[in-house]
Amino acid sequence: MTIFRPRINDFVLKIATVNGTGSASANGLLMKALFRMGIPVTGKNLFPSNIQGLPTWYEIRASKDGYNARVERVDVMVAMNAQTYAKDLAEVGHGGFLIYDSTWPRDAQLSRDGVTVLGIPLAKLVNENFEGSRVRTLMKNIAYVGALCALMEIDLDIVKGLLEETFAAKPKLVEPNFKAVKLGYEFARAQFDCPLPVRCEKMDGTTGKILIEGNAAAALGCLYAGATVGAWYPITPSTSLMDAFEGFCRTFRRDPETGENRYCIIQAEDELAAAGMALGAGWAGARSFTPTSGPGISLMSEFIGFGYYTEIPAVFFDIQRVGPSTGMPTRTQQCDLMLAAYASHGDTRHPVLLPADPKECFEMAPVAFDLAERLQTPVFVLSDLDIGMNDWMVDQLTWDENYRPDRGKVLDDAALAEVEKFHRYFDHDGDGIPYRSLPGSDRKGSYFVRGSGHNQFGGYTEDAAEYQQVVDRLKLKWETARSLAPEAIERKARGRTDIGIIAFGSSHGATIEALDRLGEDGIELDYLRLRAFPFGDEVQRFIDSHRIVFVLEQNRDAQMRGLLMLELDADPNKLVSILHYDGLPVPTNSVTEAVAVHLRQEAVA
């Protein structure tokens, strides 16, 4: 065995399996074991749009420095899928290891300079110890966890503890699972020089942290925000958001005595209906939302424009996946930015929130509902598959007990009694936001919602001046939105620099790490992380105060750069795109390389 520089708590472990073989629980077990050892981890599930049979990968990055971005380097590959051996072997970095099931030896095929191949007869070990094909398939996964425990010094007691927690309801399953762990563990101990230079060591890097997916966090955010109506149509990768919301509601919103639900979840017939339900509930005074993905937003656009013009609050979670069209449903992109910002025909603009990780999905949910009700308009939360469906390590979520929903300008019966006449679309306060009344309130507050031309009093109109008065007021409301949307956050370089980078959403992790790497090479950049559209003044200032501003985004057509040009007085020549759009989460090295290459070319020119 060649001796390489040790990589302790700083590695990428990738597991290649076949979809539907139950590897998810084994991979989850590994993730949590590292987490419990105090090692910062991130898990990325690279799965096919398929239920059974196609290749699937799980990538665990352990980073003692807390970086959570993808890196295009694999240190240890567990190759459990013969279909992808060649591809998997090619991904292993120099000095890395490949573990495979040597029940069917392939040593000749699996040979590459600089990669150590470790054959473990997992199927044979499992077949000799377990009966039944289903159990054998599952235990084979658990056995590679055991082998990794030996090879990478993952704490066996922690693994056992996790098995006990997992099977708390079925304690009989702990013993056979742990037996499978031991099979792999002991084989590796006996046959190989354990531990490998790529290995774990207990540390204190996860105190106060949790592992959570963005969709579960967003669902919790909706629960805490007081959302009561959720309408949806199943679509990858947003489905788990509503699944999680329903789960939380069963626990926290079901009356213990009567069994009554203090929520209403409606699985709609399509996304058009889901959007209509969300708006219907918002109109009636509930906090309502719909989770979907790009194809759903395409269908919902009709109602989104309606909601904009009739001024009805609702929250639209777009868990972005790869487009165009059906695209790649199980891959990630930031490709719906333009769609969300201007969804629907006519002059329409919508506030868009841009969470960077699951913690922000949780925190931005109440912000989205507050904005929707304050501004009386549909609001987007633009997450993506990477944030929504992957396991992220984030700070423990906290809740401010003083939070109260901002219901915006709603006239109740008492307030209606005070006014001489109720005019739905009249701007009393000069902020472009009118007052609304809710169905069921006093007759004085009744009005007729219509997507057709209306005047400031709520009446139908085809009058040129009356029409324009309302759309101009909506534009004024947009200015108010600029002051209410979450501000962009700036991270200054260590020294003065005239180079900046703008990024948002799931590109944040790669940006942070890339800036550190570039800094080591003497390249300093100020970083502005956008958190919302419309852009606040700080975005204009940032662009103005830098000579070059890189704009990092995960789509082909530089949609954020386009938005910045459309909405701000930004010089297109200084906005330099870094685009990543292959469907995998943006890796750090693609950012460092793009920045370095551009600056080098600029120096030459």
Place this chain on the structure above:
Amino acid sequence: MSFISKPKIRWEGQPTNALGLTLTDYEGGLSTLCAGCGHDSITAALVRAFWELALQPEQVIKLSGIGCSSKTPAYFLSGAHGFNSVHGRMPSVATGAQAARRDLIAVGISGDGDSLSIGFGQFAHAVRRNLNVLYIIENNGVYGLTKGQFSASADPGSRAKKGFENKNQAIDPVATAITLGGSFAARSFSGDKKQLVPLIKAGLRHPGCAVIDVISPCVTFNDHEGSTKSYAWTRSHLSAAIEADYIESQAEIAVDYAEGEVTDVALHDGATIRLKKVDKEYDTSCRAHALEFLEAARARQEVVTGLLYLNKDLPSFHQIAGTAEQPLTKFAYEDLNPGADALRELQKSLR
């Protein structure tokens, strides 16, 4: 203009209902539909039904899609909140509104284009969810606002005003509602207020989705010879299957019924609907029979009117969802938020 405020004219001795409100109190803006439009008769029937039931206007929400029919919620109950949504999407908005405010009485006004073409899916799913809504389809077989195209309910062989013939099959919303598992399916004729008002009242009291297909001739584009939804054609082919009247449980209204068997059906709120069978064989509780009856009438080119199917025991939208009796918007925020301690507790499993 499709909305002109209508002066409320009151006079001494105007009859009032149990709430002390007059018919005028249940009216809306002035109709801008063509003079003689069947839809205006339906509006008048709605005004009367709401008045007779003595419902508070503000307890009602009125929703619609797009088209001539969908303009009509502006013409009744000006004291109720109204929602003129997008084409074919009234049912989804009604679903969301009902989810939030189950205490409000929802009336959805749609048309044959709105419900049987662009909104066929939403119509179908509102029926199968048994959403608590009175769902009126003002059916004239024609697209009026875009000047006379056939709709999906136009009968094969009927001729458009411009002379061309419809060769596609017609969708019958009543038969459709029954096959979709609907709980209340009726048909009436806009000009037959005596039948329509009681049907509307029964529909408003029905604890589920009450579909009433109202044949409503279009005076401008579909009231000519060759149209099977004209006044003349409909009147001469009308066949009343059943007469229905809604009866207040506390004060029975004297009715003058034709001879025949009478069946009282108790509704969930304690009210009673009285069905008068013209045909002694007719049974509103049998889906197969209703469909057969409709099919036989169609073969005879008869328009069957009346309450054709009723199942008051089908679980409604909220029963299925298990939603709290108290409207969701009435819960205090404190009753919806689990609090900081619960958040800390649940995160233990995420470590």
